[in-house]
Amino acid sequence: MRRRAIFTVLAAATALGGFTAPAAHADETVGDIQITNVDVNGGKDIVVDAVDKTITVSVTATDPSGVWDADFYLWRGPDGTDPYSTADGYIAPNEDTTPADCIASSATTSTCSKTFTFEPDSWLANADAGTWKVGVQVFANDDSRAERWAATTTRLQRHSKLTVNASPEPIAKGTTLTITGKLTRANWDTLDYRGYTNQPVELQYRRAGTTTYTTVKTVHTSSTGDLTTTATASEDGYWRWNFAGTSTTPAVKATGDFVDVQ
Incomplete structure (x- = not known):
């Protein structure tokens, strides 16, 4: 090589x-x-x-x-x-x-x-x-x-990855939804992916039947790159995390997770 x-x-x-x-x-x-x-x-x-x-x-x-x-x-x-x-x-x-x-x-x-x-x-x-x-x-x-x-x-x-999970699903209207995820990036020293620490990541929501995401809040990743927060379930829609990127790590968006609100 x-x-x-x-x-x-x-x-x-x-x-x-x-x-x-x-x-x-x-x-x-x-x-x-x-x-x-x-x-x-x-x-x-x-x-x-x-x-x-x-x-x-x-x-x-x-x-x-x-x-x-x-x-x-x-x-x-x-x-x-x-x-x-x-x-x-x-x-x-x-x-x-x-x-x-x-x-x-x-x-x-x-x-x-x-x-x-x-x-x-x-x-x-x-x-x-x-x-x-x-x-x-x-x-x-x-x-x-x-x-x-x-x-x-x-x-x-360093290539980045971002996951999301909103639960429970389905959920009753007006109750608390928990949204988790993880931001990782390629580690060239160890040839795997490791959590990206203390990075601001936006929680975004898109109502079912629409095409535009709206930022709900900003959450910082933990020492292992994990994300967790809560939100009130109001209607059917998609939740995702959005990372804006840094000079060393590209921006990345998680694929929206659909939540059925009943």
Whole structure:
């Protein structure tokens, strides 16, 4: 299995496949080449379960001579950090070869792609969840080149699950209904799911025959990710929990649980 390349110092340019490490300065453009778009995972956050996940990163660029290669890297560190020497973390693409997979849309413009595989059973750890910068290099046929240290950003997130149960069912009108549930997320350190602690989760209700949920109250998860509260049963309808998500964990809604009120 591939292992993530994490550096505090970039020891050799060959560690990044097609990369040639530039001098210690930020964005660079040589020649007429222009980067027009950078896409990570189709514009979606990278949400990883407890199993491997592969995503694609691509760049569209144009140059009078045509574009033939590109390379990418994910990294993180505070503003002003040099990704080649002082980054807190560094992730290299799967493809160590050059050129990248480039598809020309015209004589001057191409979209080049490489893949990244995130492997909880090999190197991915819970501490890796969060926002990552996306560095890009592109190369033209006439030796024009461009690099953007932070062309865009992406969020690497731990997949979440949310359950709900409203009881008793059926229930008499005007009596107390108990609604429970559990918020869990992928644990990349243990390759399973664990409760997400002390998170605000909305209890929502939808009356039978309607399509819109209304928030009733907000409840925080316990130390094990459990949720429990009560509400008065007034009429037939659906109850669910709704979690808004965090920078490390995606939003998730439980499937509504129907309660027959008699």
